[in-house]
Amino acid sequence: VSEHLTIGQAAEAAGVTPRTLRYWEQLGLLPPSHRSSGGSRRYGPDDLARVERVRQLQELLGHDLQQIADVLHAEDRLSELRAAWFAGDDRETAEEIARRERLLGEAVAINDAVRAQVDARRRALDAFAAELEEKAERYRAEARRLRAARRRAAAPTAS
Amino acid sequence: VSEHLTIGQAAEAAGVTPRTLRYWEQLGLLPPSHRSSGGSRRYGPDDLARVERVRQLQELLGHDLQQIADVLHAEDRLSELRAAWFAGDDRETAEEIARRERLLGEAVAINDAVRAQVDARRRALDAFAAELEEKAERYRAEARRLRAARRRAAAPTAS
DNA sequence: TTGCTCCTCACGTCACGTGAGGTGGC
């Protein structure tokens, strides 16, 4: 009754296979936060959120796993820094502040780049949707012609 | 000065590699409409449009090449039918009309399915964009805190 | 004890990438 899921449950919840989670772990992308006493992987809520992030970057933006690792790594360094912050380790020397600003700047740059890619994808999808709508309209016109032809064929006496 | 491009030109124009075009041809997805006397592939405007279709289905919707072949094949059968139509071969027997309606229905069903997938992707991208915007807002707040800390560090006499 | 899921190799697959060695057109 824990919050931690087995690999099968986590895979099911995230829409991937156990093999995928093991492969991502092998690449250092997704080390499960716990193991059972017998050695089975256990995935917590944070792990599931990470799976979701990887899926978005991979499926929606077409990144390869190395690029995804770079994005997640930068975010990880920023959360480590935040953790140290909350732990009271916030001596505010000029050097420490500069270090934080540098890490934050990295994360902001990556976030902006990803947002730009999302916008580009949306524009591409909009253009694709417009093409498909045009095609659908041509199909509707063709269906009307066929229905008219069917009426003519059914009532040839009207010629 | 022809309208037909070499494989290198066609690949460049379409944003893929020559290897990709050869591979697609090997699967029967994209037979180039012409060959030079020496045996080189030549790609016309229709071929380029087809390359673009394959890219959209592959990159934007994540289809594999077998699914893409199915979509293109149905559309191909419909254009063959239209070609016969324009060629004057339009004897409008009830059987012929029924055949056309069946092929058109297939194409409409596929078009509707693809449009539904495009809409689903758009919703997923919108959700992703919203998450990224939230994250950007948190980053901005953090940047403000850091700037304030920098001022305190620069003017410690004000304590 | 019986299933079911878990584990680690390890080979297979899909969609190409990348030379290897040779031919063709300005």
Place this chain on the structure above:
DNA sequence: TTGCTCCTCACGTCACGTGAGGTGGC
């Protein structure tokens, strides 16, 4: 003739899929 692109194998790669054979928890 010299580059450059083209050609056909054919092996390599990335992100897994898919058994093979064995262990662990309700």
